[in-house]
Amino acid sequence: MRTSLPEILEESVSLVQSTPEWAARAVDMKLQQVPWPVAHVWGDRDLMVVAFRNLVENALKFTAVGDQVEVRAMDDGRHAVVEVADTGPGIAPDELPHIFDELFRGQNARELPGSGLGLALVKRIVSLHGGWIDVRSRIDEGTVVRVSMPLTEA
Ligand SMILES: Nc1ncnc2c1ncn2[C@@H]1O[C@H](COP(=O)(O)OP(=O)(O)OP(=O)(O)O)[C@@H](O)[C@H]1O
Ligand SMILES: [Mg+2]
Numbered sequence: 001m002r003t004s005l006p007e008i009l010e011e012s013v014s015l016v017q018s019t020p021e022w023a024a025r026a027v028d029m030k031l032q033q034v035p036w037p038v039a040h041v042w043g044d045r046d047l048m049v050v051a052f053r054n055l056v057e058n059a060l061k062f063t064a065v066g067d068q069v070e071v072r073a074m075d076d077g078r079h080a081v082v083e084v085a086d087t088g089p090g091i092a093p094d095e096l097p098h099i100f101d102e103l104f105r106g107q108n109a110r111e112l113p114g115s116g117l118g119l120a121l122v123k124r125i126v127s128l129h130g131g132w133i134d135v136r137s138r139i140d141e142g143t144v145v146r147v148s149m150p151l152t153e154a
Pocket of ligand 2: 057
């Protein structure tokens with residue numbers, strides 16, 4: 001299905017914010033508009049919403065009130081690039097190679113709910129769509145998760 005990434009992102013963020021847990025937390029959306037909006041991608045809308053919800057929930061769960069969470073999207077003519085960025089605790093460099101493993105949870109997750117399945121599922125969904133995912137993180141500065149997906153022909 002040819003599908004609009006900005007719509008999927010808007011839906012993902014509003015679903016997360018519709019839960020009482022996250023209703024009070026701001027998520028800044030910076031979606032490319034100039035000179036055109038992000039082009040369409042192929043994919044299963046519902047699965048993509050599952051993936052982006054997981055990323056936004058991680059960004060909120062691992063940060064605190066006062067931290068910033070940003071969802072941004074642009075296209076480079078061949079791929080759509082979505083980043084979910086936060087000013088949270090970051091991920092230790094020795095843990096970064098493991099965060100997409102099923103059931104892996106980092107030290108920063110000790111006091112927080114979850115099962116360590118989220119990012120494994122996100123990675124699976126993204127690769128089913130011909131895309132890929134990578135993460136940059138700095139301790140005490142924050143984390144950026146980037147998803148790249150091929151664009152459909154116009
Ligand atoms: N935005 C983030 N900031 C800091 N650490 C993160 C972030 N996203 C993921 N992590 C780290 O990566 C680990 C794996 O993430 P994942 O989403 O798979 O599991 P989880 O969120 O702990 O549990 P679940 O997603 O099953 O509820 C987390 O436990 C956490 O240590
Ligand atoms: Mg998670």
